[in-house]
Structure formats: structure tokens, C-alpha cells
Amino acid sequence: MGRKQHTRNASGPQGPSQRQLRAGELIRHALVDVLREEEIHDAALDGVSITVTEVRMSPDLRHATCFVEPLGAGVEAAATTGHESEIIKALNEHARFLRGRLGPKLDMKFTPDLKFRHDESFDNASHIDRLFNDPRVRADLDAHDDEDE
Numbered sequence: 001m002g003r004k005q006h007t008r009n010a011s012g013p014q015g016p017s018q019r020q021l022r023a024g025e026l027i028r029h030a031l032v033d034v035l036r037e038e039e040i041h042d043a044a045l046d047g048v049s050i051t052v053t054e055v056r057m058s059p060d061l062r063h064a065t066c067f068v069e070p071l072g073a074g075v076e077a078a079a080t081t082g083h084e085s086e087i088i089k090a091l092n093e094h095a096r097f098l099r100g101r102l103g104p105k106l107d108m109k110f111t112p113d114l115k116f117r118h119d120e121s122f123d124n125a126s127h128i129d130r131l132f133n134d135p136r137v138r139a140d141l142d143a144h145d146d147e148d149e
Contacts, residue, residue, distance in 0.1 A: 016057065023108065024055040027064050030105040031055070031098065031114075038101055044083070044090035053119045057112065064112040066091075067119040084118050091116040 016024070031052050049071035056065045070087050091098075095114040103111040 017059070020057040020059065020061070023061050023112075024057045024064070026106060026108070027057070027102065027112065028052050028055040028066075030102050031066060033105065034098055034101045038098075040090075040094050040097070042090045042094065044086045045094075048087055050087070050091070061108065062110055062112050064114050066114055066116050068116055069119045088116050088118050 035050050035052070051069045051071055052066055053069055054067040056067070057063070068088070068091065070084055092115065095116065099111055099114050102114075
């Protein structure tokens with residue numbers, strides 16, 4: 001009788017490993033320090049504060065996708081509003097420079113390649129907040145709360 005093969009994904013898709021999560025946090029903290037300390041000479045990044053919200057690592061830890069949000073993005077009065085794509089493009093153009101600055105700060109065998117993406121989660125949260133504040137949705141929520149009492 002044949003033995004059943006055990007596969008890693010037998011129970012369906014799995015999330016990142018503890019190793020990937022730990023490495024991502026390590027890189028996120030180091031990247032925040034580098035962005036704070038280093039001056040990147042690019043017109044799109046002049047005077048822009050960047051929040052690194054998450055770093056997702058590939059399984060082999062050689063590639064890092066860095067989710068960033070320019071400070072004030074999405075706020076009408078902020079200087080960065082509407083310029084997020086330019087800021088992300090500039091960060092991607094300077095990814096090799098940033099990777100070089102990250103190397104000495106990391107206790108890792110390899111310094112991963114960096115790819116920057118705009119973090120859409122703040123926009124999504126704002127959209128959901130606006131939906132909940134819509135008078136029609138609010139009326140449905142209030143009616144549902146009355147039924148529970």
C-alpha cells in the first residue's frame with residue numbers, strides 16, 4: 001500500500017512564515033532609519049516624510065516589497081496629495097542606493113532587493129469610513145441595533 005505524500009500546502013494557501021515576518025520587520029525598522037538619516041537627492045522626495053507601513057519578504061528572503069505612505073497623503077491640504085505615484089517612482093529609482101545603505105544595518109546573509117509600492121490600506125479604510133457615515137447605511141445600522149435590544 002502506498003504512503004500518502006505530505007505536502008506543505010495540503011491545507012490550502014498559507015501565509016508568510018515566521019522567518020519572513022521577522023525579516024520583514026527587521027528590514028522595515030532599518031529602512032525607516034535609513035530614510036530618516038539619508039538625504040536622497042530627488043525633487044519628488046524633497047521635504048517628503050515617508051511612512052513604511054509593511055515589508056513583505058519573498059520565501060527566499062532575497063526580495064522585499066516595501067509598502068509606503070507619504071505623510072499627509074490623502075489629506076486635501078497636504079503637499080503630497082496626488083503625487084504618490086511620483087514619490088513611489090522616485091523611491092524605486094533609488095532602491096539600489098537604499099539597499100546599499102541597508103546592508104550594514106542588517107544582520108542577514110543577503111540584503112534583499114527592494115521594490116516600493118503605495119500602501120492602499122489607508123485609502124480603503126477611509127472609503128469604508130465614508131460608507132458607514134452615509135445616511136442610508138447609517139439608517140440600516142441604526143435599525144439593526146434596535147432589533148438587537
